[in-house]
Amino acid sequence: MRPIRTLLALAVLPLALAAPAVAAPQTTAAPTVEEQRLDRAAPQEILRRSGFDDVAPDFARALSRVRSAAEAERVITREGRAVWRRAVDRAQGRGPAGGDLSRGDDRPLYWARLGMTRALGQWRPGFPLTDARRAALLRTLERTSRGQDSIDLPAGRHVKRIVVTGFDPFQLDADVRRSNPSGAAALALDGTTIRTDDGPARIETVVFPVRWADFAEGTVERTLLPAFRPGPRRVDAFMTLSQGRAGRFDVERTNGAWRGGYPDNANVSRTETVPIPAGVPTPHPQPQWTTTTLPYQRIVAADTGPVPVYDNTTVTEIPAGATAPVVRSDGPTPGSTARAGGGGDYLSNEIAYRATLLRDAVGLKVPGGHLHTPVLQFGPGNTDPTTGQITDPDFVHNRETITAQVRSILTVVVDTTPRSASSRAKGPAGSRKRPCATASIASPIDHHESLKSCSVGVSC
Numbered sequence: 001m002r003p004i005r006t007l008l009a010l011a012v013l014p015l016a017l018a019a020p021a022v023a024a025p026q027t028t029a030a031p032t033v034e035e036q037r038l039d040r041a042a043p044q045e046i047l048r049r050s051g052f053d054d055v056a057p058d059f060a061r062a063l064s065r066v067r068s069a070a071e072a073e074r075v076i077t078r079e080g081r082a083v084w085r086r087a088v089d090r091a092q093g094r095g096p097a098g099g100d101l102s103r104g105d106d107r108p109l110y111w112a113r114l115g116m117t118r119a120l121g122q123w124r125p126g127f128p129l130t131d132a133r134r135a136a137l138l139r140t141l142e143r144t145s146r147g148q149d150s151i152d153l154p155a156g157r158h159v160k161r162i163v164v165t166g167f168d169p170f171q172l173d174a175d176v177r178r179s180n181p182s183g184a185a186a187l188a189l190d191g192t193t194i195r196t197d198d199g200p201a202r203i204e205t206v207v208f209p210v211r212w213a214d215f216a217e218g219t220v221e222r223t224l225l226p227a228f229r230p231g232p233r234r235v236d237a238f239m240t241l242s243q244g245r246a247g248r249f250d251v252e253r254t255n256g257a258w259r260g261g262y263p264d265n266a267n268v269s270r271t272e273t274v275p276i277p278a279g280v281p282t283p284h285p286q287p288q289w290t291t292t293t294l295p296y297q298r299i300v301a302a303d304t305g306p307v308p309v310y311d312n313t314t315v316t317e318i319p320a321g322a323t324a325p326v327v328r329s330d331g332p333t334p335g336s337t338a339r340a341g342g343g344g345d346y347l348s349n350e351i352a353y354r355a356t357l358l359r360d361a362v363g364l365k366v367p368g369g370h371l372h373t374p375v376l377q378f379g380p381g382n383t384d385p386t387t388g389q390i391t392d393p394d395f396v397h398n399r400e401t402i403t404a405q406v407r408s409i410l411t412v413v414v415d416t417t418p419r420s421a422s423s424r425a426k427g428p429a430g431s432r433k434r435p436c437a438t439a440s441i442a443s444p445i446d447h448h449e450s451l452k453s454c455s456v457g458v459s460c
Helices: 033-039 041-050 052-064 069-091 107-122 131-144 181-189 212-216 219-228 296-301 347-361 393-415
Strands: 004-010 023-029 160-167 193-196 199-208 237-243 249-252 254-256 258-260 271-273 289-291 309-312 315-318 326-328 337-340 368-373
Touching: 023 107, 023 131, 033 041, 033 107, 041 052, 041 107, 052 069, 052 107, 069 107, 069 131, 069 181, 107 131, 107 181, 160 181, 160 219, 160 347, 160 393, 181 199, 181 237, 181 368, 181 393, 193 393, 199 219, 212 219, 212 347, 219 237, 219 347, 237 347, 237 393, 249 296, 254 315, 254 337, 254 347, 258 337, 289 347, 296 309, 296 393, 347 368, 368 393
Parallel strands: 160 199, 160 237, 237 368, 249 309
Antiparallel strands: 004 023, 193 199, 249 368, 254 289, 258 271, 315 326, 315 337
């Protein structure tokens, strides 16, 4: 939540009116914790060396010309989609680089978005704008600038449809230079095609924030549900990505319904059972565990790149009838209560839990689950956040290696994925079937382990 400060703007009345000028309240939002980091030297250098330092000023100028809330919605939608597309194009080698920062870097989008959200929060339009309407506009900006409203899976019986998700950088108070290889992979893969012996596979990607509140409000379910529902554009496979442990990939076998409380990018902590938002399809009662349907054995056995890939079956549970948590290397026992999935108890585990829970709720029988990437590390001699550079050759090489291996792992998934029944079914293009409601499914809405190279034991 953003703290709100109230300003007074004098209403201008015609001179012919006898009534005195009336003070009308106008509000702006104080910068968030994330936005306050924007003024540090490293974020400003990242923006300058990528050419993204013009994003927030251009956005603010566009807002200054807006004359109604409806126009604001249109402008923000346009500008949010534009910055997402610009970041994707830059990562994939299209258009100007804008500077000497390597093209595959995910950080320009993250910091440019924060510049846009800060501009929106501080905007004082010449028409009434309530706090609720400003918050709705902010949600529009978040969705559009993350690719969440532009998943464009093709219809047809001769193409497979794949959705991949990544995350923002995180743990920025410890090192504001940090990147997230899952977000970098998302930018590199969005809209690309993998060619296989069984035909092409189209990949569509999105990026999620590292914030507990957004997840509780349903950002994951709102984004994925249109692609998970039956219809000619239903996904054939999905993979959630996040940064995990140094020197290894992990296919997370089991996901737990528990939030462990580590602070997010807003420095907010949550320790509780994963909350499911009202109005989304979900099993009842809420399960403690969900399981991957990715072909983990084939992924682990395949030669996908230089970094080893593991089938991670470790969880932390409170066994049935017990009160203390225990770590189990072979998965949860019947009736146990989740305290950490294979991916831990942070938002990486939570996105895996939410995505696979939604998969099960709508009866989606496709490969899907979570992959933890290695930690994206700076090179030797560039590890001190107070004196280090924002990039170095090892850092770029490590990111490119991780992205290439993610693509190779996705190729294994695609090669073992049959086209969905919905894509083979006959019927008019664009037709969609609403999932049947049952006694255990709510009606749908319409619209880890330790991170060894980081100072705390979380992954995302």
